[in-house]
Amino acid sequence: MRDVTQDGDLEVIVRNVRAETSEIRSFVLEPKPGETLPAFEAGAHIDVFPIPGLVRQYSLVNDPADCRRYILGVKREQNSRGGSSAMHSALQEGCAVRISRPKNHFSLRSGGGRNILLAGGIGVTPLLSMSQALAARGADFELHYFARSNGELAFRGLINESAWSDRVSYHFGLVPPLLTEVIEEVLRKPGADDTIYMCGPGPFMDVVRAAADGLGWTPGAIVAEHFSAEPPKLTPGADEFVVRLAKRGLELVVPSDKAIIDVLREAGVEVKTSCEQGVCGTCVTPVLEGEPEHNDLFLSEEEHEAGLMTLCVSRSRSKLLVLDI
Numbered sequence: 436m437r438d439v440t441q442d443g444d445l446e447v448i449v450r451n452v453r454a455e456t457s458e459i460r461s462f463v464l465e466p467k468p469g470e471t472l473p474a475f476e477a478g479a480h481i482d483v484f485p486i487p488g489l490v491r492q493y494s495l496v497n498d499p500a501d502c503r504r505y506i507l508g509v510k511r512e513q514n515s516r517g518g519s520s521a522m523h524s525a526l527q528e529g530c531a532v533r534i535s536r537p538k539n540h541f542s543l544r545s546g547g548g549r550n551i552l553l554a555g556g557i558g559v560t561p562l563l564s565m566s567q568a569l570a571a572r573g574a575d576f577e578l579h580y581f582a583r584s585n586g587e588l589a590f591r592g593l594i595n596e597s598a599w600s601d602r603v604s605y606h607f608g609l610v611p612p613l614l615t616e617v618i619e620e621v622l623r624k625p626g627a628d629d630t631i632y633m634c635g636p637g638p639f640m641d642v643v644r645a646a647a648d649g650l651g652w653t654p655g656a657i658v659a660e661h662f663s664a665e666p667p668k669l670t671p672g673a674d675e676f677v678v679r680l681a682k683r684g685l686e687l688v689v690p691s692d693k694a695i696i697d698v699l700r701e702a703g704v705e706v707k708t709s710c711e712q713g714v715c716g717t718c719v720t721p722v723l724e725g726e727p728e729h730n731d732l733f734l735s736e737e738e739h740e741a742g743l744m745t746l747c748v749s750r751s752r753s754k755l756l757v758l759d760i
């Protein structure tokens with residue numbers, strides 16, 4: 436039995452496609468005959484290549500104890516950059532699709548306190564996998580699923596059939612200030628080992644952070660998975676800067692309207708990327724000199740201070756940035 440193709444990615448079969456809501460489809464991916472899928476942890480995601488040249492990240496929804504298949508939930512976004520539309524149109528039952536091995540930047544911690552899982556819309560996907568893992572551990576957890584309406588709930592069948600469906604609360608159509616009030620009621624004052632896990636649109640997570648802060652939760656007690664970072668504002672005419680690639684002895688000018696990765700690519704320097712939105716960490720690079728302007732949502736403050744930066748969305752405050760590549 437083997438489970439990888441030569442480059443470490445996998446080719447899997449789309450076994451089942453199902454409309455969860457008018458906008459959300461679930462995809463069941465299975466290994467090809469004679470192959471197996473790598474194990475994964477709760478909160479993990481995979482890169483999916485629905486069509487050549489396009490890659491998107493999607494969380495695994497299913498129980499990490501069962502890696503005979505991977506289940507994804509994909510919402511067709513109104514302002515799609517092509518990814519969710521391609522997933523909905525290209526991934527049909529029976530077709531093969533290339534995916535990466537699972538990666539995890541949204542892991543469960545081992546603390547014994549309350550685990551409060553807050554999902555905004557399609558952000559429920561990694562939290563479902565986490566719920567299954569927490570239930571298997573016998574952990575104290577509750578999942579709060581916020582959606583615009585009952586008709587926009589995905590994976591109702593999975594939740595209803597689970598042994599932990601009584602841990603799930605649904606909240607519909609809430610906007611601040613009512614949303615804030617409900618979140619405050621859910622969070623209450625933090626206990627020593629309590630953790631918040633959240634995934635959803637940026638404004639939803641901002642409300643959670645503000646409510647948690649007001650109740651005395653520390654930032655370290657909040658574990659978040661972002662869909663995407665705010666794209667950096669690339670302003671023609673603003674300051675450009677120079678990146679020096681220390682290992683190659685190469686200096687390149689990054690104009691005000693281009694990202695560092697674009698300039699590197701144009702110069703024939705290969706940089707591994709995946710999300711290109713500052714959320715996956717694939718392009719993280721050590722900085723030897725200079726002051727980066729961090730625009731990512733992946734690295735922690737400590738990691739920024741330790742001299743790491745993302746090349747897809749971050750820029751430079753100093754005229755020169757020396758990178759360890």
Ligand code: FES
Binds near residue numbers: 707708712731748
């Ligand atoms: S490619 Fe994902 S953070 Fe840069």
